[in-house]
Amino acid sequence: MYGDGQSLVAHVEVGRPGSPADAPAGQELPVEAGGSIVSDFDVVETITLKPDASLVKSLGAHHTLESAVADLVDNCLDAGATKVVVQLLTSADQLVQVEVIDNGCGMDSSAADKAMTLGHQREYADHDLGHFGIGLKAASFGHADTLTVWSSRRDMVSVGRRIRRADFSKDFSCEVLSEHAAATAAAHRKRVTGTSSGTSVVWTDLRGTYRGTNADEARTWMSNAERSLRSHLGVTFHRLIAKEILDIEIIVDDIEYADEAIGTPVRAIDPFGYPASGRPGYPKNIVAESGDQQVILQCHIWPPKVDIPGFRISGKTGGSFQGFYIYRRDRLLQVGGWSEVANSSAHRQLARVVLDDETAIGSLLTMNPEKAGLRFEPIFRDALAHAEAADGTTFDSYLKDAEAAYVEGNRRISRRQPVIAPEKGFGPKLRKSIGAELPLLHSDALNIQWKRLSEDEFIDVDFGNSTLWLNSRYRYLFAPERGSLNDAPVLKALLFLLTHTVFEGAHLGPKDKDNIALWSAILSAAVEAEEAMRGD
Structure with a gap:
């Protein structure tokens, strides 16, 4: 029975020319599992089955x-x-x-x-x-x-x-x-x-x-x-x-x-944009062979404790993006994941593998219609088990090297964490100084600019546009000349150090909102006191 409640029945006429009854004497017909007899003699006509439009509902x-x-x-x-x-x-x-x-x-x-x-x-x-x-x-x-x-x-x-x-x-x-x-x-x-x-x-x-x-x-x-x-x-x-x-x-x-x-x-986020490899000798090419086909796997190990865009993607930690990165014509089809050839673990979070060979797609890898990940066919998974680099490094030993880099990195003394890059409102010398002291996240940038706010406000956080607004009503207190986009460098440097972490997250959490309210209240009171002390 089929979805429309009707059956498709094939009728065979006994003795009809070209039917099983007319098979040459002594010729055996093929027998399939279950004992059913199927041959070309059983085909009585060919019909065209058009797709049902209701399949659109699942698209x-x-x-x-x-x-x-x-x-x-x-x-x-x-x-x-x-x-x-x-x-x-x-x-x-x-x-x-x-x-x-x-x-x-x-x-x-x-x-x-x-x-x-x-x-x-x-x-x-x-x-x-x-x-x-x-x-x-x-x-x-x-x-x-x-x-x-x-x-x-x-x-x-x-x-x-x-x-x-x-x-x-x-x-x-x-x-x-x-x-x-x-x-x-x-x-x-x-x-x-x-x-x-x-x-x-x-x-x-x-x-x-x-x-x-x-x-x-x-x-x-x-x-x-x-x-x-x-x-x-x-x-x-x-x-x-x-x-x-x-x-x-x-x-x-x-x-x-x-x-x-x-x-x-939209800025490019390079999942391999690390400053230096986390392990000597990497990245390293491991070659997997399946029949006459060779696939090169470029195996990378990120440096430990480098939490920058590229390692961290969409606000998620880098540990979520270990695994394979598969490209087709420079378009990334798979962002991490081990595709059942290895298991994810915290110790493997520095390991990322580039597969950039579109000839493998369709033969060793199968792409889904959403282009959001590929299935590794069994023959390719078998090939990975025997893959080697020129120096004898296997896929398993690569994973062990990545785990070792992670463990060794956690033993080292902590370093300064990268911060959002300063942009509009900061003079070149101040930007250079901040960049010399702190590693910068170049995926986004923080602006500190002036605009008119209500009298009881001194700052306003515009999270979506990565901008900290200062109330231009009080600009004369910090930049009497009002002559430059990059004025009040001391004030802006202090506010950058105070607020930069708010703009580095994926969203404003409860702690961020509480800090913003705290800063706003204290700074608004401070600027009023500053104005009063100057007799303005």
């Missing part, structure tokens, strides 16, 4: 917001885009619309129809990141009930298509949108990317976002979502960003002011 079920947006960025790269802008648009502090806009080659009407067709596999070029033909739909329907695509090719009419998940899951229907609406979208794209050519993917009727009525909770959810997305894109595309092949910006703003918003660049 993207395993996509996170981060992996879904990254999948859309893959499409942008395949279209030759050099700039991608991700817009997270809110209303009443809640996420209501996501847009991914690129300056790629764009699509005409025919290409747009194919892009919206489930499972359509175009002819992929050697450098393309697309693979399955479902990425756009799966990524979108994993998080939204309505997918709209606007696209323009140079000197061609702009096009628009819209799919409503509820309709698409019934009959794969897609709406063709007007040329006027598509031209309006192209004008918006030009304001965002600098060119009308390209594609805009828009998600509306979102699912899986914060739905409560607590404004603080909504803002916290939004801040965490942006931070996680920024980190994920920064590490996934770190090679392309570092090579200046790709520029990604993220905009978070109220939907009414989207056209006026300014994007913040």
Whole structure:
């Protein structure tokens, strides 16, 4: 019985030409397990079974917001885009619309129809990141009930298509949108990317976002979502960003002011950007062989107690990211994890392995549709067990070396921890001095600037923009000349040393909020006393 409650029954006519009854005398028919007889004589016709549109309901079920947006960025790269802008648009502090806009080659009407067709596999070029033909739909329907695509090719009419998940899951229907609406979208794209050519993917009727009525909770959810997305894109595309092949910006703003918003660049987060190896002789290439195929595993050991972006990713400790880092055309497909060839442990947290051989994908490794991890096939796991470096180092001995580096590192005297880099508001000499005394986290930077606040405030922490605002009402007390962006160096240096830890976390925790309230109260009282002592 099948899902529609009906059976498919094959009828064989006795004595029919070409049937088992007409098999040559003495010829034995194949016998399969269970004693059933199957041969080509049993085929009476071939039918085409079309997919049921209801499968759309399960599309993207395993996509996170981060992996879904990254999948859309893959499409942008395949279209030759050099700039991608991700817009997270809110209303009443809640996420209501996501847009991914690129300056790629764009699509005409025919290409747009194919892009919206489930499972359509175009002819992929050697450098393309697309693979399955479902990425756009799966990524979108994993998080939204309505997918709209606007696209323009140079000197061609702009096009628009819209799919409503509820309709698409019934009959794969897609709406063709007007040329006027598509031209309006192209004008918006030009304001965002600098060119009308390209594609805009828009998600509306979102699912899986914060739905409560607590404004603080909504803002916290939004801040965490942006931070996680920024980190994920920064590490996934770190090679392309570092090579200046790709520029990604993220905009978070109220939907009414989207056209006026300014994007913040995504910075590359290199998971191998350590200052020096944690073990002499590393990184080291270990070669795994399977038949005629060789795969090189570049084995790294991070230095112990270097907790910088790259080791720490998305606010999580580096121990969460030990394992394999698998690349395909400079795009990171797997961020850590041992894929059942080793076990995670605290002592192995310095061990990271690069696999950068796309010929292994499809033969020794199997990629999932979300491009968020790969399955190591049994033949590859067997090959790893016998893999060796030129000096005889095996995979197991590499793991032991990483464990030894961790243990030895914990015996050493503690060093100064890296701090967020100072940027706007700090003079070059002060920035250089801070960098000479403390290792810096270059994934983000702290600004200390002036703006007008209420009279009872001296400081305001803008966590999302990594900025400490000072009340310009009292600027004359510390910078009488008011002549420079980099004024009041002593005040700013003290405030940097006091507050930098707040801006280095993944979010504002209870302790951070309590410290901010404490600093604000004491500094506000102090500046009032300062003003009174000067007779102002």
